[in-house]
Amino acid sequence: MPDKTGKFIELAALLSDNDSKFLAILELYANGRMDEFWDEIDSRTPSVDDQEYFRQSVEDEGIEAVIKQGLITFGYIGSNDWKFPLEDLLFNAEKSFAHYGIDISIYDNIPNKDDIVAPEALKLMVSRLPEGFGMGMWDFGSDSYELIIAHTQTLEAAAKLAGELGLQIYADCSHEY
Numbered sequence: 001m002p003d004k005t006g007k008f009i010e011l012a013a014l015l016s017d018n019d020s021k022f023l024a025i026l027e028l029y030a031n032g033r034m035d036e037f038w039d040e041i042d043s044r045t046p047s048v049d050d051q052e053y054f055r056q057s058v059e060d061e062g063i064e065a066v067i068k069q070g071l072i073t074f075g076y077i078g079s080n081d082w083k084f085p086l087e088d089l090l091f092n093a094e095k096s097f098a099h100y101g102i103d104i105s106i107y108d109n110i111p112n113k114d115d116i117v118a119p120e121a122l123k124l125m126v127s128r129l130p131e132g133f134g135m136g137m138w139d140f141g142s143d144s145y146e147l148i149i150a151h152t153q154t155l156e157a158a159a160k161l162a163g164e165l166g167l168q169i170y171a172d173c174s175h176e177y
Contacts, residue, residue, distance in 0.1 A: 005030050005063050009030060010161060011161050012026055014154055014158045014161065015071055015076050016071065017150070019076075022070060025041065025070065026070065030063075044074070053069075064167070068140070068146070077138060077146040078094075079145075080145055082145070085114045085116060085117050085121065086124065087113035089125060089147065090125070092147065093147050093149055096149035102133065107125070122147075125147075132151055133152065134150065134152040134171065134172055135148065135155075135172075135173050136150065136155040136158065136159065136169055136173055137170045138167070138170075139169070139170065147173070152171070155171040158171070
């Protein structure tokens with residue numbers, strides 16, 4: 001199997017809106033500078049348990065885990081469970097909204113946020129995004145998924161590239177899969 005590291009880094013660039021700090025850390029990994037890589041990751045990972053989980057994921061999955069866990073750590077994607085209500089989905093996506101300057105208060109006037117769950121919650125989130133933005137979903141093949149807030153063109157490109165890597169990213173999570 002050919003090395004897909006470059007394509008994974010390309011995917012990370014898309015989903016991080018070309019965050020130069022994040023991409024520099026990925027380059028450390030790609031170039032085998034592991035001590036520096038782990039120093040950078042550990043300084044950005046809130047707890048020892050999270051650091052250990054990140055390390056185990058990378059040991060098990062390699063570059064795919066570096067990208068997934070890195071995007072979560074940097075707040076570009078938010079990890080969610082299918083049972084999460086809208087209130088939790090919004091909380092977990094808050095950093096993603098902030099990266100694009102989207103004010104999360106666009107959801108303030110929704111009553112009973114704890115009673116609205118997927119897929120209705122996802123549809124509602126998408127319906128209030130500013131024009132040109134969408135919400136995608138990275139399906140890790142479990143009962144959790146990662147929400148991605150980005151420009152719609154970015155989501156479409158990420159979904160295409162993910163398919164080439166054997167991954168499942170949906171460019172529009174406003175309907176059921």
